[in-house]
Amino acid sequence: NAGVMQNPRHLVRRRGQEARLRCSPMKGHSHVYWYRQLPEEGLKFMVYLQKENIIDESGMPKERFSAEFPKEGPSILRIQQVVRGDSAAYFCASSPQYGQYGYTFGSGTRLTVV
Amino acid sequence: GQQLNQSPQSMFIQEGEDVSMNCTSSSIFNTWLWYKQDPGEGPVLLIALYKAGELTSNGRLTAQFGITRKDSFLNISASIPSDVGIYFCAGPTQGGSEKLVFGKGTKLTVNP
Numbered sequence: 001n002a003g004v005m006q007n008p009r010h011l012v013r014r015r016g017q018e019a020r021l022r023c024s025p026m027k028g029h030s031h032v033y034w035y036r037q038l039p040e041e042g043l044k045f046m047v048y049l050q051k052e053n054i055i056d057e058s059g060m061p062k063e064r065f066s067a068e069f070p071k072e073g074p075s076i077l078r079i080q081q082v083v084r085g086d087s088a089a090y091f092c093a094s095s096p097q098y099g100q101y102g103y104t105f106g107s108g109t110r111l112t113v114v
Numbered sequence: 115g116q117q118l119n120q121s122p123q124s125m126f127i128q129e130g131e132d133v134s135m136n137c138t139s140s141s142i143f144n145t146w147l148w149y150k151q152d153p154g155e156g157p158v159l160l161i162a163l164y165k166a167g168e169l170t171s172n173g174r175l176t177a178q179f180g181i182t183r184k185d186s187f188l189n190i191s192a193s194i195p196s197d198v199g200i201y202f203c204a205g206p207t208q209g210g211s212e213k214l215v216f217g218k219g220t221k222l223t224v225n226p
Contacts, residue, residue: 042202042216055212091156103146105156
């Protein structure tokens with residue numbers, strides 16, 4: 001049983017480029033969550049999605065960030081026109097149903113903006 | 115917004131010692147979660163607590179859900195080198211939301 005798969009593990013982008021982070025949830029899990037972790041900090045919620053629907057995006061910056069979870073394929077977190085402050089570890093988690101808070105997290109994507 | 119305060123920020127202990135760390139909030143939480151994060155990895159769920167006063171063990175780990183529902187404790191007995199990492203407490207935000215709020219973590223170093 002594969003866990004939550006995130007790729008790439010490391011991503012380097014120049015300022016102004018786009019970053020695409022992918023997340024494949026565990027088999028049978030239809031709920032996906034994205035979190036961001038800055039150095040020496042805890043994880044901060046960004047967005048919660050179910051298949052084809054954004055349920056809660058209250059933690060997403062209003063500009064440049066978007067997320068999707070299509071019917072087929074992985075969930076994508078997209079950051080347009082990256083800036084240095086976007087450098088962080090981005091974690092995806094999944095759960096099989098609503099109300100199961102003990103999500104399974106992936107290993108994360110470490111984004112570095114140079 | 116809701117915040118979780120973890121203490122201590124870091125701990126340096128000898129192998130074999132017991133460890134205790136805690137997490138407090140000014141808000142009530144109905145669920146408390148304890149995660150461990152190894153360097154370069156995502157957090158791994160250690161223990162979940164769902165009821166005030168609940169005491170739950172997972173091997174050498176024991177966690178308690180405080181009676182006031184505003185705090186939780188994690189104890190590790192007889193620490194070993196692989197206990198090294200960052201321990202986070204987390205809980206769901208109010209209003210039945212699916213999102214979790216995390217503390218800033220307690221960084222544990224175990225000297226062999």
